[in-house]
Amino acid sequence: MNDTARACGLRLGEAEADARARIPHLLCEDADPEKDTALLGAVADWCARYTPLVALDGKDGLFLDITGCAHLFKGEEALLKDALERLHRQGFCVAGAIAGTAGAAWALARYGSGGVLADSQERQALAPLPLAALRVSSEAVSGLNQVGLKTIGQLYDRPRAPLTNRLGADLILRLDQALGWQGEAISPRFEAPLxxxxxxxxxxxxxxxxxxxxxxxxxxxxxxxxxxxxxxxxxxxxxxxxxxxxxxxxxxxxxxxxxxxxxxxxxxxxxxxxxxxxxxxxxxxxxxxxxxxxxxxxxxxxxxxxxxxxxxxxxxxxxxxxxxxxxLGSERVTRLLPVDRHLPESQTGYVPAAFARQDALVWSGFLKSAAAPDLHRARPSANPQLGFAEDTRPAEEAKPSSWQEGLMTRPLRLIEPAEEVEALAMVPNGPPLRFRWRRSIYQVVRSEGPERIAPPWWIGASDRPSEAKEGVTRDYFRIEDTEGRRFWLYREGLYERETSRPRWYLQGLFA
Known part of the structure; x- marks a missing residue:
């Protein structure tokens, strides 16, 4: 209800039919708590013009911590006057108060005359106000009224132990908070900016x-x-x-x-x-x-x-x-980062590029590491069936000066999912001699490998079926055909140990 409805004698809890019988021109709308909450949030955003520390107070109130902000508006009285006048012009029925404690400001705004309360004047200002101004339950207020206690000032000199035993500790806590004897923190909607x-x-x-x-x-x-x-x-x-x-x-x-x-x-x-x-x-x-x-x-x-x-x-x-x-949105601009997984197709994940750390951009197979010094550089070999190219430089010159200059052992982009190919090998565990992929036959002239990727022990258990991709050993080969095209193939399954017929898959192409 607004002030006009209260002036006409209406009270909360009345039936709408009875109210319309008394006031035929009464205007009513269905309650919409969600819209009320959204409106209160919009008013809170607007109040950020006075202070960044704005907290919600129930369904119809706001707490503003203006510590250190009042001088920007020529004092506390000018700040309060400016805020109330602007909200009135926006169509709100609003009351406000400024005090040294949140409890005192709340009480003066809702049950008092509002305004600005001077420091250390909470005791005198709160004394004539009703007990409901302490933000206690209606049951506590009713219990105090039954014993003749009507105002906050009547609690000042009363023994605290009987009140606590009868009504609980919340009454004394709220009284001490309003008087400034007990601290009270508000929870702002947003953290103050740096x-x-x-x-x-x-x-x-x-x-x-x-x-x-x-x-x-x-x-x-x-x-x-x-x-x-x-x-x-x-x-x-x-x-x-x-x-x-x-x-x-x-x-x-x-x-x-x-x-x-x-x-x-x-x-x-x-x-x-x-x-x-x-x-x-x-x-x-x-x-x-x-x-x-x-x-x-x-x-x-x-x-x-x-x-x-x-x-x-x-x-x-x-x-x-x-x-x-x-x-486009920070979450839509992404880059790949390494993931600690054993399978190549699972070793990357997309994260927002704005929050990616540069020191995390390291993949296995693209960086020479001390743990696997021979994995990321092809070994010199005169046998064309065992290597891509010979390296005749001295050992100290053959070492790449940086990881970008090293020889990549894995393609930059993978085929997902890997495509099955028909391959012919001299021995079951040897490299392929030729293979068919997408209706074309490729003759292998150079190869290097295998690089074995075994499943983790918790995946490759003996009772796991061989169809489970994560539980099968893979042997990867880097191969080159007669036209100089280079491929990354792997054989799935160990012959006679995991499968009787290993399958071959093409997972990537080298540039």
Missing amino acids: ISAERRFFDPISQLDDVKAVALSLAGQAAKALERRVEGGRVFELSLFRVDGAVQKFRVGTSSPLRDPKRVLRLFAEKLKADEGAIDAGFGYDLVRLDVLVADKAPAVQSALTANGAVEANASLDDLVDRLGAR
Whole structure:
């Protein structure tokens, strides 16, 4: 009910038919708790113009922790007046109060005259208020009323032990919290940003170019703060506060710590370009805010003297990932990362590129490791049936200087699923001599292998059927045909131990 309905004598709990009989022009709508909750959340977003610490209070209230924020609005009284007047103009029936404790502010807003309570005045201000102002249950209020206790002040000098024994400890806890004798923490809807920069306007702005210009200026302020912290932003959020109370928020993430204001603006431009109708200025924006929600360490780099432009190249790739993520969504721009699985087709997984760590981009078969020093480089061999090419360099020169220069033992891209081929081998466990794949016959002139991948012991148990792919041994061969084409084949199953007829599969092609 609104104030007009209460003034007409209506009370909660009455039947609608009785109420309409008394007031024929009564307006009623079905309750919609979900929409009420969404509306309260929208008002909470709007209240973030005063403080980032906003918490929900039941179904119809908000707690704002304005510690350290009041001076930005010329004092607590001016802040409260501004908030109430703006909400009244938006059509809300609202009351508010500012006090040193959440309990006192709640009591004054709902059962008192509101306003700003001076420090250490909670005891006097709460004394004449009813017991319901302590945020206790209706049963506790009814029990206290039965013994003649009507106001909060009547509890001050009462012995606490009998009250606790009869009504529980919640009554005394709420009283101490309201008086400031017991601490009380509120739970904000969102964590306060690490860095925040905002711009307020006497005359609202509505043009997209004006919004971009303000965002660029705010990004410059945030960059200076990030530089002082020796950090770079990873998640930025741009909030646009309309004069009618609506709030529009746009969030972008980065693949690496970022401070450059122009790059930050480009990310938001891509975000807005993806949805041209995302910005609806209405009657204009009177507040624009840029928040840095997540940041990482980012020491200063003198990019002009870097070797071979490596830093610039990495920055270009990061910029591309960030722009695509801003337009398409960070979760849709992915890259492959290694997975600790034994089968090649299971050793990769897609993760958002913006959150992939560079030191995790290592696959078995593409990096020379100490654990398997001979696995990632072909051994010199004069027998064309045992190797792809001879390496006549000295041992110290044959070692690749980096893993990118090493000889790859596995294809960059796999055929998924692997395609079965018809292969002819001289001996059951030997390399193939020729094979048929996709109606074509390929004659093998060079081969290398096998590289055996055995199943883990918990998969390759003796009672597992041979049809289970994970439980069968694979022997992989790198082969080359008469035309110089190179293939990656494997034989599935050990002859006479796992199967009587091993099968051959083609799983990849070498470039």
